[in-house]
Amino acid sequence: MGAVGTVIYEGGFNKSVSNTASCDTAKKDIATGNAVMDNIETSNTAASHIATSNITTATKKGRFAPSPTGQLHLGNIWVALLSYLHIKQQGGRYVVRMEDIDTQRSKRSLGEAQLDDLEWLGIEWDEGPRVGGPDGPYWQSERYDLYEAQLEEWRKADKIYPCYCNRARLHSISSAPHGQDGIAYYDGKCRHLTEAERQAMEKTPSWRLKAESRNYHFTDIWQGEHDVMLQPEVDDFVVRRADNMFAYNLAVVYDDIAMGITEIIRGYDLLPAVAHQLWIYELLGAQPPQYGHVPLIVDEEGYRLSKRQRSITIKELRESGYSASMIIGRLALQAGFVKPGQIDLQTGLTVNQLLAINFDNLSLKLHQIKLTNFDIEI
Numbered sequence: 001m002g003a004v005g006t007v008i009y010e011g012g013f014n015k016s017v018s019n020t021a022s023c024d025t026a027k028k029d030i031a032t033g034n035a036v037m038d039n040i041e042t043s044n045t046a047a048s049h050i051a052t053s054n055i056t057t058a059t060k061k062g063r064f065a066p067s068p069t070g071q072l073h074l075g076n077i078w079v080a081l082l083s084y085l086h087i088k089q090q091g092g093r094y095v096v097r098m099e100d101i102d103t104q105r106s107k108r109s110l111g112e113a114q115l116d117d118l119e120w121l122g123i124e125w126d127e128g129p130r131v132g133g134p135d136g137p138y139w140q141s142e143r144y145d146l147y148e149a150q151l152e153e154w155r156k157a158d159k160i161y162p163c164y165c166n167r168a169r170l171h172s173i174s175s176a177p178h179g180q181d182g183i184a185y186y187d188g189k190c191r192h193l194t195e196a197e198r199q200a201m202e203k204t205p206s207w208r209l210k211a212e213s214r215n216y217h218f219t220d221i222w223q224g225e226h227d228v229m230l231q232p233e234v235d236d237f238v239v240r241r242a243d244n245m246f247a248y249n250l251a252v253v254y255d256d257i258a259m260g261i262t263e264i265i266r267g268y269d270l271l272p273a274v275a276h277q278l279w280i281y282e283l284l285g286a287q288p289p290q291y292g293h294v295p296l297i298v299d300e301e302g303y304r305l306s307k308r309q310r311s312i313t314i315k316e317l318r319e320s321g322y323s324a325s326m327i328i329g330r331l332a333l334q335a336g337f338v339k340p341g342q343i344d345l346q347t348g349l350t351v352n353q354l355l356a357i358n359f360d361n362l363s364l365k366l367h368q369i370k371l372t373n374f375d376i377e378i
Contacts, residue, residue, distance in 0.1 A: 188233025
């Protein structure tokens, strides 16, 4: 391959720039908030079956996409609250999507309970389960045929390949030092198997998307400027697991495109996933969203809050006597939206009372925030 392709993304609209485009032109595009795509080739088959949203392309849309594998906890609501408030301040629409592709752990009953919690807290969505919308269905388990169709297009275009490596081999590869934390790297072994070698394999394969050499630049709302790189083989990543389950990166990007999502606010731990997801956006010929990665909520010892810990779920807090406004008020205090003394912790704050908050907040630029204003058992 020739020169490494570069995408400069600033949260505006994409446009193509030829290889001979001048540096001055590129700088001008950055200054005006446009995204510049240099030496990028998109798949000829990209996204031919992705539904076009009935909402105007000028509409800003944010989303909250929990996995129904347990009750919602404070870390989940932290992201839901920030994503809701940020998009509503811009006059945008808010989407809730249930990411229940983990067939081993996801339960519809848990998803319904999560929706109950969101409604109880006062977080309302414009599109999603219970309210419908133009880009449904909004449960990923009802969208399998769409993911399968995309994989079939990639198979025909030789964009993906079967991987027969077992867990032990993959662990030994990913444990070697490569680059960003949180990314499982590969060595490309199965990318070069002949058809005869593949036919001789007995193990059910996973499917990997072929990466190409790319340098991506993007600006995160709170984490600032980032440059991330993709390399062939090393960054070939799984889009369908050996147990036939669709991978997170495929489903989440496909659905964000199909649902017209323009802004993604999520936890800091997902920042390393951006490079792989930008590659899928590029292959599908779609504009990436504006990313905003917020600090993780951790306990006093620095451990990330999770569904496995006790007494931090919304259900348990509600049953212990917390009102919705008390929970929202304490999270607002933790985020630095209000200062101690400006809020009655027994009364709290409603979601609507926070719609005018200032998001230019130093607390949101941190990597984690310790939860100290809840009397919780961990």
